[in-house]
Amino acid sequence: MSAILRKMVHELPGALITLLLVGFIVLPIAGVFLWAFAEVWRYPSILPTQWGFRFWGMMLGRADVWEAFRTSLLLSVIVTGLSAIICLPAAYAFARLEFPGKSLLLLSFLTIQAFPKFGLYIAIATIFFSLGLVGTFTGVVVVQLVNTLLLMIWIPVGAFQNVDIRLEEAARDVGAGPIRTFVSVTLPQAGPAIAAALLLTFVGTFYETEGAFLIGAPNIRTMPVLMISLINNQIVVQYGAVLSVLLWVPSFIALLFARKILNARTIAGGVGA
Amino acid sequence: MTSLSAPLGRQKRARRFPVGLLLVAAPVILVVALVIYPILSSLSTTLNVDVAGAGRFSLANYARFFSDDQSLRNLRFTAWFTTTTVALLFLVCLPLALYLRFSFGRLPAFVQAIATFPLFVPGIIVAYALIRFIGPNGTLQSLLDAAGLHGYRTPYLTTWGPVIGLLWEGIPLTLLVLVSGLSQVPQAAIDAARDVGAGPLRILVFIILPLIRNSIIVALSLEFLRIFGAFTQPYLLGPASPESMGVYMQRTFGDLQDPVQAATQAMITFLCCSVAGVIYVRTIIANRRAGR
Amino acid sequence: MRDQTRSTLDKLSIDHIVKRFGPSVAVDDVSLSIPTGELVCLLGPSGCGKSTVLRMVAGFEMPSAGRIAIDGEDVGTLPPNRRPTGMVFQGHALWSHMTVAQNIAFGLKLRHLPRATVNQKVAEVLELVGLKGFEHRHPGQLSGGQQQRVAIARCVVLEPKILLMDEPFSALDAHLRVRLREEVRTIQRRLGLTTVFVTHDQEEALTLADRIVVMNAGRIEQIGTPDSIYGRPGTRFVAGFIGTMNMIETRVQGGAARLGPIAIAVDAPEGPVTLAVRPEDFSLVEVGSAGSVAGVVERIIDLGAFRMADIRIDAGLVLKAQIGKGRRIAVGDTLALRPEHLILFGADGTARPAAIPIAA
Numbered sequence: 001m002s003a004i005l006r007k008m009v010h011e012l013p014g015a016l017i018t019l020l021l022v023g024f025i026v027l028p029i030a031g032v033f034l035w036a037f038a039e040v041w042r043y044p045s046i047l048p049t050q051w052g053f054r055f056w057g058m059m060l061g062r063a064d065v066w067e068a069f070r071t072s073l074l075l076s077v078i079v080t081g082l083s084a085i086i087c088l089p090a091a092y093a094f095a096r097l098e099f100p101g102k103s104l105l106l107l108s109f110l111t112i113q114a115f116p117k118f119g120l121y122i123a124i125a126t127i128f129f130s131l132g133l134v135g136t137f138t139g140v141v142v143v144q145l146v147n148t149l150l151l152m153i154w155i156p157v158g159a160f161q162n163v164d165i166r167l168e169e170a171a172r173d174v175g176a177g178p179i180r181t182f183v184s185v186t187l188p189q190a191g192p193a194i195a196a197a198l199l200l201t202f203v204g205t206f207y208e209t210e211g212a213f214l215i216g217a218p219n220i221r222t223m224p225v226l227m228i229s230l231i232n233n234q235i236v237v238q239y240g241a242v243l244s245v246l247l248w249v250p251s252f253i254a255l256l257f258a259r260k261i262l263n264a265r266t267i268a269g270g271v272g273a
Numbered sequence: 274m275t276s277l278s279a280p281l282g283r284q285k286r287a288r289r290f291p292v293g294l295l296l297v298a299a300p301v302i303l304v305v306a307l308v309i310y311p312i313l314s315s316l317s318t319t320l321n322v323d324v325a326g327a328g329r330f331s332l333a334n335y336a337r338f339f340s341d342d343q344s345l346r347n348l349r350f351t352a353w354f355t356t357t358t359v360a361l362l363f364l365v366c367l368p369l370a371l372y373l374r375f376s377f378g379r380l381p382a383f384v385q386a387i388a389t390f391p392l393f394v395p396g397i398i399v400a401y402a403l404i405r406f407i408g409p410n411g412t413l414q415s416l417l418d419a420a421g422l423h424g425y426r427t428p429y430l431t432t433w434g435p436v437i438g439l440l441w442e443g444i445p446l447t448l449l450v451l452v453s454g455l456s457q458v459p460q461a462a463i464d465a466a467r468d469v470g471a472g473p474l475r476i477l478v479f480i481i482l483p484l485i486r487n488s489i490i491v492a493l494s495l496e497f498l499r500i501f502g503a504f505t506q507p508y509l510l511g512p513a514s515p516e517s518m519g520v521y522m523q524r525t526f527g528d529l530q531d532p533v534q535a536a537t538q539a540m541i542t543f544l545c546c547s548v549a550g551v552i553y554v555r556t557i558i559a560n561r562r563a564g565r
Numbered sequence: 566m567r568d569q570t571r572s573t574l575d576k577l578s579i580d581h582i583v584k585r586f587g588p589s590v591a592v593d594d595v596s597l598s599i600p601t602g603e604l605v606c607l608l609g610p611s612g613c614g615k616s617t618v619l620r621m622v623a624g625f626e627m628p629s630a631g632r633i634a635i636d637g638e639d640v641g642t643l644p645p646n647r648r649p650t651g652m653v654f655q656g657h658a659l660w661s662h663m664t665v666a667q668n669i670a671f672g673l674k675l676r677h678l679p680r681a682t683v684n685q686k687v688a689e690v691l692e693l694v695g696l697k698g699f700e701h702r703h704p705g706q707l708s709g710g711q712q713q714r715v716a717i718a719r720c721v722v723l724e725p726k727i728l729l730m731d732e733p734f735s736a737l738d739a740h741l742r743v744r745l746r747e748e749v750r751t752i753q754r755r756l757g758l759t760t761v762f763v764t765h766d767q768e769e770a771l772t773l774a775d776r777i778v779v780m781n782a783g784r785i786e787q788i789g790t791p792d793s794i795y796g797r798p799g800t801r802f803v804a805g806f807i808g809t810m811n812m813i814e815t816r817v818q819g820g821a822a823r824l825g826p827i828a829i830a831v832d833a834p835e836g837p838v839t840l841a842v843r844p845e846d847f848s849l850v851e852v853g854s855a856g857s858v859a860g861v862v863e864r865i866i867d868l869g870a871f872r873m874a875d876i877r878i879d880a881g882l883v884l885k886a887q888i889g890k891g892r893r894i895a896v897g898d899t900l901a902l903r904p905e906h907l908i909l910f911g912a913d914g915t916a917r918p919a920a921i922p923i924a925a
Contacts, residue, residue: 145307
């Protein structure tokens with residue numbers, strides 16, 4: 001009897017924490033899902049009173065949705081590609097080569113985080129303003145690189161460092177040249193983490209709101225920027241919900257996949273902790 | 274043999290050194306072009322006024338900001354919700370992290386999964402979800418009504434709106450950094466403290482907190498920087514006035530078409546965050562020195 | 566017998582404790598009494614439950630059943646911070662954010678002692694462990710041996726009723742281990758500290774302990790002085806675990822067990838038994854002498870003070886014998902060995918009386 005009581009007391013904090021977290025974190029997101037499939041949901045009903053797909057059809061029939069989707073997709077592909085070309089060779093150099101100022105330069109990428117991001121966007125925007133890049137696709141692409149640099153350097157550096165140098169030495173020992181070694185040994189070993197970094201860059205760019213809004217609006221409308229106008233104009237609640245579900249579900253699956261590769265330590269390490 | 278291989282090794286190293294520098298040149302140039310140059314450029318722009326076609330050093334732009342009531346109100350509001358949210362984050366995440374570190378089984382794993390879940394939700398969707406949840410006639414109000422609790426007053430579009438949104442977004446990273454710090458506290462160090470007579474509270478204050486000091490500093494300074502410059506949550510969840518510095522900057526730049534004043538606001542934001550920024554950079558350098 | 570009569574006088578008495586982790590039993594009905602000032606070693610292979618016993622005495626684990634009393638007082642439900650025990654951990658467990666002095670003073674400060682007293686006690690204990698002048702160092706600036714000395718000082722300064730040491734030296738190199746072992750013995754004697762010392766190193770246990778408790782699979786195999794544990798192992802496990810032992814599998818037939826041509830009168834039922842003889846308990850005799858077995862030297866290992874010879878008696882039996890430096894032997898020589906002392910273990914693994922015969 002007392003053993004059961006003690007067990008209950010012991011498990012009480014856990015149960016309480018779970019309840020509060022579910023209430024604060026899960027319920028709001030669950031609400032978005034409910035709204036996306038609700039045709040009628042009036043206060044104070046706890047659940048929608050009429051379910052259906054009517055608003056899905058309406059959203060998918062809108063030209064501005066497809067236009068924003070194309071813009072976001074193109075933006076993400078270009079930014080991810082550019083970041084990879086710029087950052088991956090540098091990451092390899094940071095992990096494997098010796099050169100003066102190495103640790104200082106590597107640290108300089110972390111210091112990007114020491115500036116409040118929106119202030120940085122404003123500083124960039126004032127320069128873009130004089131260059132005529134505000135409101136252009138190019139401007140939006142460049143401003144996205146500010147976000148992706150750190151991620152695309154930091155995670156691959158860790159990935160390359162984690163490849164046991166003896167594996168590379170063994171490959172050289174059996175007669176592989178440096179490029180063959182890199183392609184056949186180093187890259188496959190570091191591959192999963194690099195893939196995760198690419199994925200995170202892609203998804204992060206797809207959803208980046210603030211830089212795109214500041215530099216791109218109103219000419220360039222990415223999905224999040226479209227979402228802002230949907231929220232501000234409050235036409236139909238369901239539009240925002242449908243757009244959220246539509247946008248977020250695939251990326252969530254992708255991110256869960258990335259999370260399997262990147263553990264908590266990597267994420268914490270990514271901010272220098 | 275040795276006389277042959279030694280110069281060969283040196284030659285190799287000598288050949289490698291510019292290659293490494295060359296490979297890292299592109300992102301380094303990008304950091305200079307997208308971070309250092311814009312900041313210096315903004316700084317010089319805001320510190321100059323145009324007198325008869327020539328630039329002259331002047332604090333006029335800053336004087337304008339600090340003599341304007343609305344600007345000061347916005348700055349104070351930003352400082353308020355930043356400190357409040359950071360404090361709340363610490364108060365929420367520390368017990369959570371301690372719970373995750375010191376309990377075992379399936380429930381903690383589930384708790385960690387939920388708590389890190391916001392990492393995968395874009396800020397814009399968070400804002401939308403919270404509007405529907407905490408907003409007027411939202412899900413929370415319906416639930417409270419059903420439970421017989423009436424008189425709900427929504428924090429949406431009040432000064433607490435951004436706090437809730439930013440807290441929601443901030444939980445995962447703060448938690449992960451603290452959990453990572455706690456995982457490096459050896460169980461034996463805690464056992465030893467219990468053994469010499471320390472109770473749970475004393476162990477927390479004298480052993481655990483000092484040992485995870487750097488993790489706490491990194492997490493909180495990083496959140497401070499993120500929240501002080503926040504745009505999306507204050508823009509969508511906060512009041513029209515006062516505004517957060519992020520919203521204010523955006524409006525000054527986009528709607529008022531005044532890039533110089535927007536840059537001035539950005540510089541003042543940097544100034545306010547400089548202490549947190551310096552603390553953050555110093556701590557991560559210390560962490561790397563300590564080999565973590 | 567002794568345990569029951571003295572239990573009220575004992576510093577520490579452990580009474581039939583059991584510890585289960587889920588379905589597995591880590592400690593299975595262990596009872597032990599330790600009088601004031603004694604140093605007892607818990608010795609056994611890893612996973613035998615010795616550390617769990619120690620952690621239950623310290624209060625880090627709660628027994629599933631049984632009773633633990635210190636000075637006759639049940640401490641069963643007290644958390645570690647309210648028990649009069651002090652523990653030295655494997656791998657020092659110093660608090661890296663505190664200096665040496667702060668590490669040692671922490672427990673004293675928790676007891677609200679005046680600052681002057683704290684400082685004085687810290688100085689005294691640092692003197693005791695030979696680390697005077699290291700007060701303001703951080704643990705990271707000390708060598709492994711110094712760290713462990715600080716850990717001992719941190720414990721001893723609180724004057725615990727019982728000092729618990731959980732493989733404190735296992736992370737150190739062999740030389741340092743021997744030196745610290747001696748230092749611990751000196752400090753323990755000088756302060757008269759009742760001490761429980763957990764180790765898997767039999768040499769450590771044999772040189773350090775007043776009494777040794779040999780554990781295996783959660784149970785006590787034997788309790789005794791180092792002398793008796795080595796010389797009169799009570800079970801087959803102890804015989805095999807401590808020191809080098811020739812274990813000879815044989816059978817009892819007609820009240821006698823046979824070792825080669827030797828018949829040994831035993832008090833055991835018919836069936837398989839094990840004869841155990843230490844290499845130093847063989848004497849070299851003339852080939853053909855009464856009560857001896859003969860064999861051919863297969864291998865000789867010089868161990869400095871003496872030599873160890875592998876002697877093949879027959880296809881299935883090789884005996885190890887310790888041979889003095891004075892005797893010349895070579896591989897291929899035929900030698901005759903006479904066991905001067907042997908122990909017989911029955912099918913249940915416990916020792917039984919056996920008499921060395923004269924007749925072949």
